Amino acid sequence: MNYTLNQLRIYQKVVQTNSITKAAEELHLTQPAVSIQLKNFQEQFEVPLIEIINRRIFVTDFGKEIASAAEKILSEVHAINYMMQAHKGLLTGKLKFSIVSTAKYVAPFFIVDFIKQHQSVELLLDVKNKAQVMNSLERNAVDFSLVSVLPTNLNIEKMGLMQNKLFVVGNTDEPFTKKKYDKRIFENMPLIYREQGSGTRHVMENFILENNLPVTKKMELTTNEAVKQAVIAGLGYSIMPLIGIKNELLNRQLQIIPVEGFPIISTWYLIWLKDKKLTPLASAYLKYIEKEKDNIIKNKFNWFEEY
Template sequence: MNYTLHQLQVFLKIAQNESITKAAAELHLTQPAVSIQLRNLQDQFDVPLTEVIGRKLYVTDFGKEIAMAAEKILNEVHAINYKTMEFKGQLTGRLKISVVSTGKYVIPYFLSDFLKKNQGVELSLDVTNKIKVLKNLERNEVDFSLVSVLPDSLQIEKVELMPNSLYLIANSDQKTATGIQDKSIIETLSIIYREEGSGTRFVMEKFIENNQLTVPKKMVLTSNEAIKQAVLAGLGCSIMPLIGIKNELNNRDLQIIPVKGLPIQSNWNLIWLKGKKFSPVAAAYLKFIQEEKIRIIEQKFNWINVIKDVNHA
């Protein structure tokens, strides 16, 4: 037997996802690279680890046993690395955060300096939809979650990070009258929606409902990035968070249509389960956020105020 830690790591991801494609995406590798590692590991066993029926990959019972063993081995390796760092007097451990999809434009700036200062900390960051984020939190699988709409069903504590402003966005070819438009303009446009359960969709629908607007759902897309591309292509308009369209506004590929009652204001919140017992890493990160969030916002997100001032002028 001469298998490597890398082969075990790759196979564990394949077993967890039952998919070479998904494993490759999570490991940031190409599918051929993952397939090669699987084949090299399989060559060392006479019993198959996986089988393909139709176009679906299945992990055999033997493969499941190997995956469980691989997970234990990799956890022990992590423990050795942590112990080495601890011996040197460094903060060590894993920081686990789940983030709603639009939060990918926010959370890196609230992590960068902390991780640079504490190189013994390993980050596990899951960028996904709101439903999975809250499931991760409810199951206590993460230390923190980043959301823009607070959950009603969970007892949580929070740190408010920064405002989340949503504007009516169109591509640069969209013609409208000058000045601030009446809310009824939304009824005349082809509005692109996020998927059900999205925080962006929740606040957008609440705005439409509160203002008794009639807006048909002709197009529903599963991420703000997809909506942005659709708006750029001229497929419609949308009410979107400002945080994800900085470059497109600066390049004049997108425009904000000023509307009475907009922007919709919510807040980015770092949340955790009430009463959660923090690991040393999670406690250190919370302290860092509480002490440094104002500096980070002033240094990294001042452009938001500039764009707001221009569009309110």
């Protein structure tokens, strides 16, 4: 056999994504290049690794064993690279995060200076909904996750980063002049929801249920940005995290509607699997966050306390 590390990486990514197209996108390669390398890799085995049926990829049992072996080999290669860099006194490796979609307004500020300090560190920041983030964490595919709703079915360690505030928001077509509105306002306020599996959706539905609110569901959209644009257009109202609507509030595209019981306040948590053996890089990042998180909040999120 004469397979290459590049072929192992490509094969592992195809197995992970169940798609040649998605694998090519994530590896920043063309689809033909991935297909050629996958074919060359397969030709070194007498037993099929994958089967393509009705344009869908199915990994064979043997293929799963090879994928597992490939993951171990690539992990050892990363370890060798790390040891070489560590010997030179450099912190290096890949720091992997999976974060919920609204955390994209938070996470970069808690990462950027650490990455600038350690130029040899590679960052993987995967943005998904809450259910997908929990899946990545459970599979031990990432070092850390950033969420505002803690999982109940996983043994985790956690570190609180900062507050998360959710408000009732609408566009600015209609004035809301009262200092505070009764919750009965929801009787005439069609709400736009995030999709099932979203952390924002989870918090929103729990609040509605606990308070027995008379809400009308207007529509369901799959991203925070889509919800935001629908509200701006006047298609309805929503309950949204403050962290994601700063510019729209300043530009007067959106307004916060003062309703009793709001804001809903939770916490952004950095979480990782309990008993996980953290890499030296991941451990260094935790120490950095413990030391710097208050300064980051003060310098980057001082506007947050105004609401």
